[in-house]
Amino acid sequence: MKNPIFSISSTIGLLAISASWADYPGVVTADGPLAYYRFEEAVGATTLVDSSGNGLNIDYSAPIGSTQIGESGAIGLAAAFNADGSLLTPLVLDPSVGDFSMEAIIRVDSLGAAGTVVLANQDGTAGLGRSNLVVNGNRAITTYIGGATVLSGRTATDGVFDHLLVTYDQSAVVGGVDPTIRIFVNGEETATGFFVAEPANGGWVIGSHKSQASQFFSGLIDEVAIYDKRLDDPNGDGDVSDSRVSVHFKEYLADSETLVNFASDVPYLESGQSGELSWFVSPALTSLTIDDGSGPVDVLTQTTDCNGALSVSPTSTTTYTLEGTGPIGTERLMVTVLVDEAAVVNSFTSSFNLVPVGGSTTLSWDVTNGITVSIDNGVGAVDAMSGSVDVTLEESTTFTLTATNSQGDVTEEVMVGVLAALEPGLLSHWKVGEAAGEVDGAFLISESGEDFLGTFSGAPIFDTGDPAPVPGGSTASLSLDGANSWVDVLDYNGIGGSEARTLAFWFKGPGAQMNNYATLIGWGPGSTGNRFDTRIQGQSGGFIRTEVAGSGSNGTAIIDDGEWHHCAMVVDPTVGTTVGDIQFYIDGVADPLSAIGGTPIDSGTNLNLRIGASRTIGGRSLTGKLDDIRLYNIALTSEQILALSELSQEIVINGVEVLSNGNAEITFSASPGNYALFYSLDLTADGWLEVSDSETISAGESMKVSTDNEAAPNSQNTTIFYQIRQAE
Secondary structure (H helix, E strand, O other), X not given: OOOOOOOEEXXXXXXXXXXXXXXXXXXXXXXXXXXXXXXXXXXOOOEEOEOOOOOOOEEOOOOOOOOEEEEEOOOOEEEEEEOOOOEEOOOOOOOOOOOEEEEEEEEEOOOOOOOEEXXXXXOOOOOOOOOEEEEOOOOEEEEEEOXXXXXXXXXXXXXXXXXXXXXXXXXXXXXXXXXXXEEXXXXXXXXXXXXXXXXXXXOEEEOOOOOOOOOOOEEEEEEEEEEOOEOOEOOOOOOHHHOOHHHHHHHHHHHHOOEEEEEEOOOEEOOOOOEEEEEEEOOOOOEEEEEOOOOEEEOOOOOEOOEEEEEEOOOOOEEEEEEEEEOOEEEEEEEEEEEOOOOEEEEEEEOOOEEOOOOEEEEXXXXXXXXXEEEOOOOEEEOOOEEEEEEEOOOOEEEEEEEEEOOEEEEEEEEEEEOOXXXXXXXXXXXXXXXXXXXXXXXXXXXXXXXXXXEEEOOOEEEOOOOOOOOOOOOOEEEEEOOOOEEEEOOOOOOOEOOOEEEEEEEEOOOEOOOOOOEEEEEOOOOOOOOEEEEEEOOEOOEEEEEOOOOEEEXXXXXXXXXXXXXXXXXXXXXXXXXXXXXXXXXXXXXOOOEOOOOEOOEOOOOOEEEOOOOOOOOOOOEEEEEEEEEEOOOOOHHHHHHHHOOOOOOEEEEEEEOOOOOEEEEEEOOOEEEEEEEEOOOOOXXXXXXXXEEEEOOOOOEEEEEEOOHHHHOOOOOOEEEEEEOO
């Protein structure tokens, strides 16, 4: 529970721990719990005693998992749960028939994605029985009653104990109102919910889901008590003036804590300014002092209901020491208040270094000693300590953060680039190694922004020594080792159903895949028609294949041969919507199907897109390199695919040779396309005359030899100039 808000150091003195714990257990038993488990048993015990006096002992002769009793807890001993075990109590309490309360002291050590359960009611034979107390995957303290979650608004404190209490008001049903669920965290009511508890007549489980098969708790659980009444209204009359919640929490503090928290409302002051020190302490202290270095001052008399505050006006940097003595010993906490020291920008970052036009990024900062902090380019004044703000960009922008105090200004800059607008239909373009910081990181950054951010799994690397021959150039390729390495695009689940799509990418394989059916790009579940995997067919010298679970179609050209190849896969619903209607293009040329499937394409979008391995089938990770990966939501034409695969070259006249018949042969190089040949005798603007407008460089070629059989044979000792232009 110690949670200082800035620079605090603490020193804990000798603790005189008592062998008996009378206060907190006495308060609990005085309120008549149905069952109360304190876990005071020594290691090796076969029975966990019910301290309520109702005889509901837990049989511990065959422990589930590695749960360990006899661990040092918040009060005396506790049970340590290691995310693999739980305890089943013999308590039967139907939560739907009356008021009840759940109470526990916990320390969370780690969490699963689905959260961990502190207490849960088994269904037995009477219903769903899902009343429970949970810490979810984000450390949020919650309860699940009546088929719905109530969030407390609080998170489990990292590394220390929290006192938790949930009460359920069944009596409200009499007035036609849904029962009220109330959550109390460390003595404070934090949330309410209105749901009807489900009936159940099974036992109550400590440390896991009611099934005892999932959502296992990891950490310490201590002092578990369950009541058939509301602790915030024990007599059920609707008047909470007799609430026992505060009493329980204060006795918990008296038995477990001396000093809970010591803080200042500001970490930095300028000379002449005042700040406020505040503290939260055990209610059972016999002494409490604050010392600024000139001697201790008694502050116990100005501490009310565990809380106290003191105004201070230091003229120089000062460390204040809070010292308290209570039933479990003496403890000290220290707070340093800085005076007239330079501001420090600890960090100023952007969540993305590159965004699309109109895209957004989050600027975050952390500053020490700032009186005012501002960010330029329209952001303005921000929190002087730390925070974040979302900004939208139309152009590349450098943001400057300025932290100011009496010692002057301190600045820090962060630059966010803006990508050029994408071409129509292009959902995502992973250039590979082109985005700022990408080569040194663990992400594949798309020009489309954050929804298409690829996260590395395993050991993908950027190979700057072997980029693909991408038109316009490339600086790196993505190298995958076939040993369970791939890239997950976690926020994007692919194109669904039989909608139009085009996958285009450069691929270079080693000639022999480590895994059979190595997958290039895939998404969707494994059910028939839903999986959409484009992969290598065969383990050696394979060709391209797309399968949708149920059947697939194969190309013909070998692409896994140690050379770079441009590959494209097109689904065009106007052509057809089965896997047999897929069109492949290799190196810009249509690739005939060598095997044709007939399963309708019905791609699922409940699993994220994966590059370099199948999304649903293990053992299919890719060996080789990928570059310039593109995903379109349209069916590209053959001309558009050709443009992606052909190297863009400048038009260069490489030479002119005069033949014996007087003709001239002009050799030029350029990208595939149609060109016109011109000549001139004087280089004047209007002196260029056309020789031919049909000089064609075909796909796969880069050079052309054209003949001038008009001007050259007729020239008499005259210099002739030639020019090549793209044909109109």
